[in-house]
Amino acid sequence: MTTLAFVGQIIFPDRVSPGVVLVREGRIAEILPQGAHLPADATVISAGDGYISPGxxxxxxxxxxxxxxxxxxxxxxxxxxxxxxxxxxxxxxxxxxxxxxxxxxxxxxxxxxxxxxxxxxxxxxxxxxxxxxxxxxxxxxxxxxxxxxxxxxxxxxxxxxxxxxxxxxxxxxxxxxxxxxxxxxxxxxxxxxxxxxxxxxxxxxxxxxxxxxxxxxxxxxxxxxxxxxxxxxxxxxxxxxxxxxxxxxxxxxxxxxxxxxxxxxxxxxxxxxxxxxxxxxxxxxxxxxxxxxxxxxxxxxxxxxxxxxxxxxxxxxxxxxxxxxxxxxxxxxxxxxxxxxxxxxxxxxxxxxxxxxxGHEREIGSLEFGKRADVLVLSAELAVERVFVDGSELALSPS
Structure with missing residues (x-):
């Protein structure tokens, strides 16, 4: 299964830091520092000047x-x-x-x-x-x-x-x-x-x-x-x-x-x-x-x-x-x-x-190793740009 690499300012429970969130098989597999070498099979999803957020x-x-x-x-x-x-x-x-x-x-x-x-x-x-x-x-x-x-x-x-x-x-x-x-x-x-x-x-x-x-x-x-x-x-x-x-x-x-x-x-x-x-x-x-x-x-x-x-x-x-x-x-x-x-x-x-x-904090709620890959790509103004649930992107209908 393809690895997803979310690149940008990552919103953690206690800080915002640049880095990479790696997702495999619907779960968060690894958190890498900014500039780290990415797996050869990684599909890069960049937040640009925005943020990578938990759902x-x-x-x-x-x-x-x-x-x-x-x-x-x-x-x-x-x-x-x-x-x-x-x-x-x-x-x-x-x-x-x-x-x-x-x-x-x-x-x-x-x-x-x-x-x-x-x-x-x-x-x-x-x-x-x-x-x-x-x-x-x-x-x-x-x-x-x-x-x-x-x-x-x-x-x-x-x-x-x-x-x-x-x-x-x-x-x-x-x-x-x-x-x-x-x-x-x-x-x-x-x-x-x-x-x-x-x-x-x-x-x-x-x-x-x-x-x-x-x-x-x-x-x-x-x-x-x-x-x-x-x-x-x-x-x-x-x-x-x-x-x-x-x-x-x-x-x-x-x-x-x-x-x-x-x-x-x-x-x-x-x-x-x-x-x-x-x-x-x-x-x-x-x-x-x-x-x-x-x-x-x-x-x-x-x-x-x-x-x-x-x-x-x-x-x-x-x-x-x-x-x-x-x-x-x-x-x-x-x-x-x-x-x-x-x-x-x-x-x-x-x-x-x-x-x-x-009562679901072990599975969802933050971008941490092993949790379900519910991930948002947010703009710098905190507008929702892309939504992923269990590592799969949702096709968002227009409002």
Whole structure:
């Protein structure tokens, strides 16, 4: 099999250095210094004045190119996977929404199918991020309210039958049945998140004891001391936000599209959690790479309307955000521009950190010997020029 030699500024987890990444049989075979002698059979892929980067990993993504994973069809999956691949996402967790039991099962079935038989020119499916319907109603955000419900074993046991294709499962820990759900996930080897919750600090402490280790989109759809004051005037108590920042056991994520969070909140999250415990996610919808206009969050039957305008999703009344509409390359560029952090650190938050959160860091997430050759060629401006998964180049469709 031909050896690929990626030549340029290599983005490692702790630095950017010139060199060569050699790839054989879909794996990273060797890292050579700049100017090293290359194998005779090597096909050279030069980044020019750009960069050689690990592929991006997105743990919270709903769709793209007009398709939402909750449509539950192969066509929608293909649209979402090929669209996100254009933005450098080589692996992702197909994220569900609040929906009916049957709709969720259909999406889990498609998730398993695409995990086992990948879309050749799309992002690879790590599994599903089971996200909804186990939300607190008041914290539902832009999700439909009707299908929201607490976890009961008769139902969630059917979801956990797909444990081989589940990456993470989200639950609001204040709901009845949340403990049982979290423990069942732990028993099946599925990681558990907190999201769309108005839990108190004490309830978050209990969730950590159940094995919860991640919190969805920091600062969004979660309780804090101000929100909880309506229930208890004194003493003030912390909520999901404060507990996420406090507990070292908890990792979290930010939507760095420049619309959801400003520079101060991005810097605060990074300062407290650090690059090893803070991932970049897109939370992008079917409106990714689509014209401005009206779309649905979630399934075509029963989804909630959003309006794409100014590269962000908003509720129809324009009073609240309703998801992102940009890809992971945009998140990387925006986070670095707003915070001024080193490039290697920002790329790490879009690659190795989410790989660790998902439990896949031994296989993916960085350009290191023996790992899968998920490689991006980025321009000097961090635009995605070429995408390789397992050492094979994807034929990227135009946006």
């Amino acid at each position: 991006f990993i997105d743990l919270h993504v709903h769709g793209g190119g007009g398709g939402d994973f909750m449509d539950g069809t192969a066509e929608a999956f293909r649209a979402a996977l090929t669209t996100n691949a254009r933005h450098g996402t080589t692996r992702l967790a197909a994220t569900t929404t609040v929906a009916t039991h049957e709709q969720i099962l259909a999406t889990l079935e498609q998730t398993r199918a695409f995990r086992l038989n990948p879309e050749p020119n799309g992002s690879r499916v790590l599994g599903a991020h089971f996200y909804g319907p186990y939300f607190r109603y008041e914290a539902r955000g832009a999700h439909p309210g009707g299908p929201i419900r607490p976890p009961i074993e008769e139902e969630f046991s059917q979801y956990l039958a797909y444990a081989d294709s589940l990456v993470t499962c989200t639950v609001a820990p204040e709901l009845p049945g949340a403990k049982e759900f979290a423990l069942a996930c732990r028993d099946r080897g599925v990681r558990t998140n907190v999201g769309h919750s108005w839990a108190t600090f004490d309830q978050m402490t209990q969730a950590v004891e159940w094995g919860v280790r991640h919190v969805d989109h920091l600062f969004c759809a979660m309780s804090d001391k101000s929100k909880l004051r309506q229930f208890q005037m004194y003493p003030m108590q912390g909520g999901v936000l404060e507990a996420t920042l406090y507990y070292d056991e908890l990792t979290t994520e930010v939507i760095a599209d420049g619309k959801h969070l400003d520079t101060s909140l991005l810097n605060l999250a990074l300062k407290i959690k650090g690059a090893d415990r803070l991932a970049l996610v897109t939370d992008t919808s079917r409106a990714l790479d689509m014209p401005d206009g009206e779309y649905l969050i979630g399934p075509l039957i029963g989804g909630e309307r959003l309006i794409k305008r100014d590269d962000v999703g908003m509720t129809p009344d324009g009073k609240a955000l309703a998801s992102s509409c940009v890809g992971m390359d945009h998140m990387v560029r925006t986070f670095q521009r707003l915070t001024g952090r080193p490039l290697w650190e920002v790329i790490r938050m879009a690659s190795l950190t989410p790989a660790r959160i998902a």
